[in-house]
Amino acid sequence: MNDSINPVDSKPVKAQSKARQRHVEKPPITIITKAQMAQALADRELQQRALGSDSSSSQYNETTAIQPYFSVQDLIVGYDDTIVVDGLSLDLQQGEIGCFLGYSGCGKTTALRAIAGLEESRSGKISLNNQRLTEQAARVSFAVAPAKRGMGMVFQDYALFGHLSVAKNIAFGLNKWSAADKKARVAEMLALVELSEHADKRPSELSGGQQQRVALARALAPKPKLLLLDEPFSNLDVVLRESLAMNVRDILKRTNTTAILVTHDQNEAFALADKVGVMHKGKLVQWATPSELYHEPISPFVAEFVGEGTMIDGIIKEGHVETALGDIYRRMEVYDASGQPQYCEYDYPNGTPIKVLVRPDDIIHDDDSTQTALVIGRVFRGANYLYRLQLDDGQTVLSLVASHHNHEIGTQIGILPILEHVVVFDEKDINATTWSEYDRAERIEEIR
Numbered sequence: 001m002n003d004s005i006n007p008v009d010s011k012p013v014k015a016q017s018k019a020r021q022r023h024v025e026k027p028p029i030t031i032i033t034k035a036q037m038a039q040a041l042a043d044r045e046l047q048q049r050a051l052g053s054d055s056s057s058s059q060y061n062e063t064t065a066i067q068p069y070f071s072v073q074d075l076i077v078g079y080d081d082t083i084v085v086d087g088l089s090l091d092l093q094q095g096e097i098g099c100f101l102g103y104s105g106c107g108k109t110t111a112l113r114a115i116a117g118l119e120e121s122r123s124g125k126i127s128l129n130n131q132r133l134t135e136q137a138a139r140v141s142f143a144v145a146p147a148k149r150g151m152g153m154v155f156q157d158y159a160l161f162g163h164l165s166v167a168k169n170i171a172f173g174l175n176k177w178s179a180a181d182k183k184a185r186v187a188e189m190l191a192l193v194e195l196s197e198h199a200d201k202r203p204s205e206l207s208g209g210q211q212q213r214v215a216l217a218r219a220l221a222p223k224p225k226l227l228l229l230d231e232p233f234s235n236l237d238v239v240l241r242e243s244l245a246m247n248v249r250d251i252l253k254r255t256n257t258t259a260i261l262v263t264h265d266q267n268e269a270f271a272l273a274d275k276v277g278v279m280h281k282g283k284l285v286q287w288a289t290p291s292e293l294y295h296e297p298i299s300p301f302v303a304e305f306v307g308e309g310t311m312i313d314g315i316i317k318e319g320h321v322e323t324a325l326g327d328i329y330r331r332m333e334v335y336d337a338s339g340q341p342q343y344c345e346y347d348y349p350n351g352t353p354i355k356v357l358v359r360p361d362d363i364i365h366d367d368d369s370t371q372t373a374l375v376i377g378r379v380f381r382g383a384n385y386l387y388r389l390q391l392d393d394g395q396t397v398l399s400l401v402a403s404h405h406n407h408e409i410g411t412q413i414g415i416l417p418i419l420e421h422v423v424v425f426d427e428k429d430i431n432a433t434t435w436s437e438y439d440r441a442e443r444i445e446e447i448r
């Protein structure tokens with residue numbers, strides 16, 4: 001979504017709103033209709049083709065599309081009468097790291113186990129490196145045995161053999177290798193996870209983080225086509241988790257390993273994965289890069305689950321959205337002849353109540369801004385303060401502010417809303433998903 005706000009709008013939403021009155025001059029913005037935008041996009045494609053720089057046209061994609069290295073299509077897995085994984089589809093290219101992120105019980109581990117072949121799927125197709133691993137369709141039904149899938153697994157409890165040394169643990173999956181190759185591979189893996197000097201120790205003599213690295217080395221040693229990591233850091237303390245996640249990412253990237261991680265920890269997912277799939281009640285709600293999930297969530301559930309933020313009220317007015325922060329225009333990646341960005345009308349009729357997602361980094365603190373908000377709460381986060389700010393009409397937003405800007409609760413501070421990636425949701429969506437009190441209570445129960 002490529003929407004943006006005009007932060008200096010002069011038209012007040014409500015006559016009595018001080019914040020709206022402080023907005024000065026409004027730059028000229030022409031909002032074009034959806035039909036005009038479709039035409040503009042088509043023209044742009046034609047132009048790109050004519051210039052020979054087109055990498056997005058369907059013609060190009062048809063002839064050069066890369067077959068995904070790993071692919072899952074419409075996977076359904078259930079226990080008895082309950083569907084636990086419901087129509088899961090995703091692709092990964094070789095060397096990419098994917099992640100299933102979601103609350104406890106949403107089906108992440110079941111999806112991972114089905115990919116590994118440890119859980120039977122009811123329907124769907126799984127392919128890895130040009131080999132079909134499962135297919136359950138009307139006329140075809142087969143599943144490659146788990147041991148023949150070429151996958152490695154790293155578990156939450158590491159599952160190391162306590163009576164074997166670190167080196168022997170790592171060598172465990174290499175029984176078909178020659179003694180010399182095995183020795184060389186174990187040494188290579190020990191160096192990779194920086195545990196060479198611990199080769200002869202027992203796992204119990206290592207820290208949790210070191211044990212996890214042994215588990216990783218053991219899983220990587222046989223050169224798996226796909227590595228599956230099930231909550232691999234959950235036994236470690238929070239501080240260690242993120243740094244180990246970055247360390248593991250580095251190791252996976254250096255070895256060009258394709259991997260899928262399961263976690264309920266967003267920081268871990270973002271630190272490790274290239275693509276993150278938010279799961280909810282068995283469905284993969286969105287499969288996207290961490291940045292896309294944060295800036296372009298496709299539903300209020302994803303918006304709330306990923307990152308911090310608040311939803312503020314808006315209303316559709318002549319193709320744009322009016323809010324207490326200013327008027328929001330839907331900016332597209334299409335430019336007119338003079339190089340100015342084009343704005344398209346929103347997909348909702350005039351007068352539709354809208355919710356607008358505002359992230360803490362969308363609200364810049366600026367001492368010189370004429371637009372202000374009241375500090376009603378703040379949390380010290382070392383380099384930053386997370387301020388909770390009240391707008392003139394009583395709605396609240398969050399703002400991430402460098403911690404040398406130390407403003408007391410109860411004071412007004414200048415703000416500059418920079419809503420480059422603003423996302424709007426129809427109020428109907430909000431009610432239909434997790435923003436209702438009922439679902440909040442249900443989720444709290446889930447977490448407990």
Ligand SMILES: Nc1ncnc2c1ncn2[C@@H]1O[C@H](COP(=O)(O)OP(=O)(O)OP(=O)(O)O)[C@@H](O)[C@H]1O
Nearest residue numbers: 079084102103104105106107108109110111262264
């Ligand atoms: N062997 C099983 N038999 C019956 N139901 C199961 C079985 N394993 C899991 N379930 C149920 O399937 C649902 C999804 O479980 P799953 O372990 O895949 O979730 P998850 O998202 O990985 O959760 P967590 O983060 O807590 O591990 C849950 O409701 C769980 O109770």
